[in-house]
Amino acid sequence: MGFDMSNLIMKRRSIRNFKDVKLTEEEIQELVKAGLFAPTSRSNKGVELIVVDEKDLILKLKDCRNTSTKGLETAPCAIVVIGDREKSDVWVEDGAIAASYIQLRAEDLGLGSVWIQMRNRVSDNDSSENEVRRLLSIPEKYGVLCIIALGHKNENKEAYTENDLDRFRVHYNKF
Numbered sequence: 001m002g003f004d005m006s007n008l009i010m011k012r013r014s015i016r017n018f019k020d021v022k023l024t025e026e027e028i029q030e031l032v033k034a035g036l037f038a039p040t041s042r043s044n045k046g047v048e049l050i051v052v053d054e055k056d057l058i059l060k061l062k063d064c065r066n067t068s069t070k071g072l073e074t075a076p077c078a079i080v081v082i083g084d085r086e087k088s089d090v091w092v093e094d095g096a097i098a099a100s101y102i103q104l105r106a107e108d109l110g111l112g113s114v115w116i117q118m119r120n121r122v123s124d125n126d127s128s129e130n131e132v133r134r135l136l137s138i139p140e141k142y143g144v145l146c147i148i149a150l151g152h153k154n155e156n157k158e159a160y161t162e163n164d165l166d167r168f169r170v171h172y173n174k175f
């Protein structure tokens with residue numbers, strides 16, 4: 001058998017601890033490519049990515065939300081996934097696919113990642129979306145979906161096995 005997509009999907013786990021090792025420019029470009037090749041509704045291509053590789057800026061991104069941002073503490077790279085709300089009424093779906101592609105490509109490259117939600121979340125002062133827009137000078141028309149924290153894994157997480165499958169969540173021909 002050639003490339004094992006099933007194995008890749010089962011191996012990907014959320015990684016929230018990263019080694020103090022920068023990603024190479026090649027790695028970053030491969031991750032960006034995965035996000036940009038992800039499909040968008042009517043091919044509107046309204047999803048845009050902001051690569052952040054400056055440590056102090058990544059820590060400021062962490063402050064844009066009041067909880068669940070541990071992954072940004074040690075990540076050497078973060079990709080902010082945003083969508084043009086004027087181009088698409090399904091920018092959330094488009095962005096989610098791009099983010100997932102980035103996460104799977106990260107696993108494929110032997111890297112770890114975690115999705116940090118920003119949409120519908122808050123900091124101590126404002127919505128996380130507003131905080132991120134201000135910090136990175138993102139125009140108002142863009143929604144901020146999430147930040148993918150990326151880096152070399154500094155924790156071990158077991159791959160999923162067939163036993164982890166919730167078969168009850170699948171229905172055939174009727175609910």
Ligand SMILES: Cc1cc2nc3c(=O)[nH]c(=O)nc-3n(C[C@H](O)[C@H](O)[C@H](O)COP(=O)(O)O)c2cc1C
Nearest residue numbers: 012013014015016068069070071114115116117118
């Ligand atoms: C839409 C979405 C939002 C998430 N938000 C966060 C988050 O804000 N912070 C975080 O650490 N993990 C977040 N996660 C990661 C989930 O907690 C994680 O995927 C889930 O617990 C399953 O674990 P696994 O990724 O190892 O399979 C998010 C995942 C998704 C799909």
